Amino acid sequence: MKRILVLSLAFALTLSLLAGCSALKPQERPQGRQQGAGAQPPAAAKTYSDGTYTAASDADDHGYALATVTIKDDKITAVQLKEVTEKAVDKDFNTYPYAPSKEANAEMAERFVEKNSVDVDDYTKATHSSQKYKQAVRRALEKAKVTPAVMTAYFDGTFMGRSKAGEHGYAIALVTIKGDKVTDVKLNEVTEKNEFKDYTKYPYKKSVEAHDQLPAKFVESNGRPVDAFTGATQSTEAFNEAVASAMEQAKVK
Structure with missing residues (x-):
């Protein structure tokens, strides 16, 4: 008789516990077991920044x-x-x-x-x-890109830059970059008549020398400004500005 009473009490207690668990509100249940139909999947990582x-x-x-x-x-x-x-x-x-x-x-x-x-x-x-x-x-x-594929500071390639225009025209630079190194520089000037300067016929010798020698100096400086060429200060300033403009065009960021 006593054994039957103990079993009956144990059964009643089990039913009470089950009923209490089923009565829990969704927010009261352990978070690891909630599987609501409206649960949102994690947002996909963005490829680009707005x-x-x-x-x-x-x-x-x-x-x-x-x-x-x-x-x-x-x-x-x-x-x-x-x-x-x-x-x-x-x-x-x-x-x-x-x-x-x-x-x-x-x-x-x-x-x-x-x-x-x-x-x-x-x-x-x-x-x-x-x-x-x-x-x-x-x-x-x-x-x-949020995660860049190009890890250098500059894109590889050839980039054009120009100086501001003055009364005698402006300078143009074509700068070639490979692995963040300037490998080649070509310089030219456009005259006030909107024509490329013909250095084979240009009478001012110092300007011609600057045009011929400065490209190697820009390669050596890796695109940074170079010292003024004696006798061709204005041309040097214009070429420095044009090369800097080309380097800016080449920047990845």
Whole structure:
């Protein structure tokens, strides 16, 4: 009889405990066991930081492209493209005679946004411009990356810079960089008549010597300003400014 009573009390106590657990509100239950249908998965890590980023393509004898890319929530929301001529001035598509080049400028920007990618087709009959645009956009996207793929301070490539214009014109520099080292520098000047200076015929000897000797000095200084060339102080200042502008174009961040 006593054994039956003990078993009955134990059974009643077990039922009471089970009922109490089932009556717990969801927030009172141990957190490790909650599996609500509305639980949100962790947010995916972002590839790009929101913002607007500008980058240049490589420069050559025809100039270079510049891309300004706006990113929001890992989406390319806007792209502005332009080309800069071999004389380091913006190309005016309102007067530019080659129609496909003008069309590519508008169409390529739309393609980058629509596809949310740099991997778009070149514009027919404007392949060279298209490839420059793609390189510039790719570099702008690299600048935007949360985790960068390029670990150097400068992009590898050839970059154009120019000095401010004075009464006698301005200077242009083409600076080639590899692994954060300046490997080549080409210098030129555009006269007040908007013509490249012809050093083979230029009468002022010191200016010609500066043009010939300063590139090696810029390579040696790794793109930093060099001392004024005796007898060609103004030219040296202009070249220093142009090289600094090219180095700025090459920066990853």
